[in-house]
Amino acid sequence: MARYFVRWVDVAEDAYRKLPRKQQRAVDKRMTQLAENPKDGSGYDTKTDRWTTTADNGNIMIVFLIHDRTLRITILRLF
Numbered sequence: 001m002a003r004y005f006v007r008w009v010d011v012a013e014d015a016y017r018k019l020p021r022k023q024q025r026a027v028d029k030r031m032t033q034l035a036e037n038p039k040d041g042s043g044y045d046t047k048t049d050r051w052t053t054t055a056d057n058g059n060i061m062i063v064f065l066i067h068d069r070t071l072r073i074t075i076l077r078l079f
Contacts, residue, residue, distance in 0.1 A: 004035045004066075008075045015078040019060070026056035027078065038066050038073050050076065 008016070016027060030053065033040070042053040042064075053062050063077040 004038055004071045004073045006031050006035050006073045006075060012075045012078050019078070023056050023060060027060060027062070030055040030062065031075075034064070034073055038064070 016024060019027065034042070034053065038051065042051045044051050049065070051064050051066055053064070054060060055062060061077075061079040062075060063079075065074040065076065066072075067074070
């Protein structure tokens with residue numbers, strides 16, 4: 001499977017920067033996994049056309065879009 005390019009919107013990037021370093025590492029690990037297979041371990045919401053997954057043992061929710069044609073993932077939010 002081809003590797004996806006992960007792109008962050010400003011809101012998500014700001015939230016990431018505010019996380020403690022330990023949680024940043026957990027998000028980094030999940031981003032590596034998403035780049036390899038974004039649908040594995042993720043849920044899809046048909047109403048919003050958005051995907052969600054978690055990092056740091058479920059403590060951080062990640063909301064993202066998958067662009068299969070261009071092999072891109074857009075990280076929209078971290079909660």
